[in-house]
Amino acid sequence: MGIIKFFIIFLHANTRIRLIKTIIDILKQRVHIMIRPGEFTWLKGGIALALVAAIATILVKPIGVSTQFVVTDTIIWKTFDKDIVQVTEKDGKQHYSSPNDYINKARGSYAHSASNPINYSFVFVLSMMLGAMLSSIFGGPKATKEEKQVPEAFQKRYGFNPKKRYLFAFIGGVFTLFGARMAGGCTSGHMISGMLQTAVSGYVFAFGVFLVAIPTALLVYGMKKKA
Amino acid sequence: MEILLAIILGAAFGAVLQRIGATNPNHIIDMLKLTDMKLAKTIFMAIGLASIIVFTVNAISPQTVHFSVKAAYLGVLVGGMIFGIGFAVGGLCPGTSLSSAAEGRKDAVFFIIGGLLGSWLFAIAYEHIKTTDIYRTSLGGKSALAEGVFRHGHEYNAIFGFMSGTVTAVVIGIIFIIIAAKLPNALRKED
Numbered sequence: 001m002g003i004i005k006f007f008i009i010f011l012h013a014n015t016r017i018r019l020i021k022t023i024i025d026i027l028k029q030r031v032h033i034m035i036r037p038g039e040f041t042w043l044k045g046g047i048a049l050a051l052v053a054a055i056a057t058i059l060v061k062p063i064g065v066s067t068q069f070v071v072t073d074t075i076i077w078k079t080f081d082k083d084i085v086q087v088t089e090k091d092g093k094q095h096y097s098s099p100n101d102y103i104n105k106a107r108g109s110y111a112h113s114a115s116n117p118i119n120y121s122f123v124f125v126l127s128m129m130l131g132a133m134l135s136s137i138f139g140g141p142k143a144t145k146e147e148k149q150v151p152e153a154f155q156k157r158y159g160f161n162p163k164k165r166y167l168f169a170f171i172g173g174v175f176t177l178f179g180a181r182m183a184g185g186c187t188s189g190h191m192i193s194g195m196l197q198t199a200v201s202g203y204v205f206a207f208g209v210f211l212v213a214i215p216t217a218l219l220v221y222g223m224k225k226k227a
Numbered sequence: 228m229e230i231l232l233a234i235i236l237g238a239a240f241g242a243v244l245q246r247i248g249a250t251n252p253n254h255i256i257d258m259l260k261l262t263d264m265k266l267a268k269t270i271f272m273a274i275g276l277a278s279i280i281v282f283t284v285n286a287i288s289p290q291t292v293h294f295s296v297k298a299a300y301l302g303v304l305v306g307g308m309i310f311g312i313g314f315a316v317g318g319l320c321p322g323t324s325l326s327s328a329a330e331g332r333k334d335a336v337f338f339i340i341g342g343l344l345g346s347w348l349f350a351i352a353y354e355h356i357k358t359t360d361i362y363r364t365s366l367g368g369k370s371a372l373a374e375g376v377f378r379h380g381h382e383y384n385a386i387f388g389f390m391s392g393t394v395t396a397v398v399i400g401i402i403f404i405i406i407a408a409k410l411p412n413a414l415r416k417e418d
Contacts, residue, residue, distance in 0.1 A: 042265050045247035046272025046407060052239045053273060054280040060232055061293045063240060065322040069346040076343070102353035120229045124237035125325060131241025132250055132326035140245045140330075148332045151318060153256035162333075169334040172317015173324065173341025174348070176310050180321055181349040182361065183306030184297050187320040190307075192270070194297060196277040198372035198396055200386065201299035208307025209314060210259075216315035217259030222418060 028138055037139035053192050060120060062193030066186035067110075068125045069177050074103050074114035085111040102181075157221050168220075183208075241326050250327040252318030252334070259315050261414040268407045275403025282373065282396035290377045301364035302356075313345070372399065 040048065056063050077084045084103065088095050096108035096115060103110045113119055136142060146155075150165040158164055180186040183205050185194065191209075194202025247269045248254045257263035285292045297303075314320055319327060319338045327335035356362070367386075374385030375392035387395045 039248045040246045040269075042247075042268035042272055042407060045243070045269040047276060048243045049247060049269065049273035050276035050280065052236060052243055054277040054284075056236045056240070057277070057281050057294070058284050058292050060229065060236070062295050063236075065325070066346070069321060069342050070350060073343055073347045073350060077347070100350055100354075101357060102350040105353075118230065120233045123230055123233035124240075127234045127237030128241035128244070128322065129325050129329035131238030131243075132245040133241075133329040134238070135242035135245035136330035140242070141248060141251065143251065143330065143332060147251075147253075149334060151252040151256070151334070153253040153260075153318065165334050166337040169317050169319065169338040170341035172313040172315075172319060173338035173343075174345035175313025176317060176320060176338075177313070177342035177345035178349050178352075179306045179308070179310030179313060179345075181306070181346050182356075183303045183310060186310065186322065187314075188322045190297065190303070192274060192277070193295075195274045196281060197294055197296055197376060198278065198392075198399060199296040199299075200367040200370045200372065201297045201303050204299045204303045204366050205307040205310075208304040209311040212308040212311030213259050213315040214261065216312050217256055220316055221256050222260050 024137065031138045035139060039141045049192075053196055057193065057196065062189065062197065063124075064121065064185060064189035064193060065125055065128075066177060066180040066189060068122055070103070070110050070181065071113045071117070071122060074098075074110050075117065077103075078114060085115055087115070153221055240322075241329070244323055244326045245330055249323045250330055250332070250335075252327070252332075255314070255320070255323070256318040260417075262417050264410050264412055264414060268410050268412075271403045271407035271410065275400040275407060278396050278403070279400035282375075282393050282400075285375060286393040289375065290380065292377075294376045294378050294383070296369050296371050296376060296378070296383045298369045299366040300362055300368075301366060302361040304366065305361060317341075372396075 039045075053063055074085065084098055084100060086097050086099075088097070096111040098104040098108060098111045103114075113122060146160065149162040150160050154165050154168070176186070183190060184201070185205065187209075190199075190202045190205035194205065244250055247266065249266060249269075254263065254266045258266045281292055310320075317324075317338050319335060321342060324335045324338040324342065328339055368384065370384035370386060371392075372386045373392035373395035374382070374388050374390075376383045376385070385392060385395075
């Protein structure tokens with residue numbers, strides 16, 4: 001019986017898809033018994049986030065994300081300009097450097113990471129994406145097709161306009177990462193990780209962010225839609 | 228071993244970000260508009276509790292926690308303010324944008340492309356600003372509020388150095404948790 005089923009899977013693509021869907025459904029039901037679907041409350045979500053951030057800090061190092069944008073930039077840059085990462089051997093050890101001052105920073109650590117992407121921080125970020133994907137499949141809050149293009153908060157002010165939303169998101173990305181690199185960290189590195197360590201830099205960063213972000217959000221999204 | 232931890236902790240972090248709704252730009256925009264404070268409550272709770280856990284472990288077993296305190300300099304404030312513009316306009320931040328894209332949000336992909344450009348522009352700009360006040364002016368350097376924060380056997384400067392770091396951190400942690408609990412769900416009404 002098992003063998004016959006095995007063959008059917010390989011014969012019909014549709015059956016295979018149906019079987020995979022069934023398996024996912026069964027897994028979903030199992031997950032739903034353990035954890036209720038939908039968004040966590042602030043208390044449950046706060047506890048879950050605290051555990052992840054604390055365990056990472058205790059066992060390996062505080063969580064950080066924005067550095068990996070620079071590492072990815074360097075990986076892309078390398079394919080256009082081979083000289084951007086330079087390797088020299090000294091005493092059997094490889095030393096990484098770069099003609100770009102920023103990538104050369106901290107003894108070429110960005111150049112080193114870009115040449116060896118299988119390192120803790122880079123894998124952490126890739127795995128973070130996998131975790132978010134699995135969470136949205138297994139019980140996490142689901143976005144509608146429209147929401148996946150234009151979030152409701154944007155629609156309220158500007159209507160359903162994907163092109164405009166993509167432009168805003170793009171501009172947001174440019175400013176956010178430029179600022180994060182100037183500050184030496186982002187929401188994860190400075191706010192969550194920094195403040196949990198009682199780091200002064202975390203407080204300075206959070207102060208700067210909200211000082212500007214609140215009036216900006218009110219200006220860009222706060223006003224009633226012009227009829 | 229470290230890679231295994233990267234996979235487990237990374238996946239857990241991504242899943243939690245998705246589950247608390249941080250990958251949803253609505254929550255960030257509404258939080259900044261002060262009309263929905265749930266995400267702020269969650270983050271206050273997370274920072275407060277994580278601080279208590281980390282400093283309790285640090286008290287039981289000194290110098291085992293992998294602390295890493297970043298320096299505070301003028302660029303942290305200015306960079307934070309520039310970050311604030313993008314954070315509000317985009318409704319995403321570096322970590323949540325990657326998780327948002329992974330759950331199928333198309334706008335997050337544009338944020339990531341913008342982010343790669345923004346961080347590259349900074350790499351270009353760095354040589355022009357590395358000798359300016361942005362990096363010269365220290366706002367406290369690598370210091371923490373609590374004492375006993377060690378890394379490689381070296382202790383960071385403590386602002387409240389006259390009292391036990393565990394006490395400082397636990398008091399701050401409790402204050403954060405109280406803020407999380409007491410903060411209303413909305414500070415202002417939708418226009």
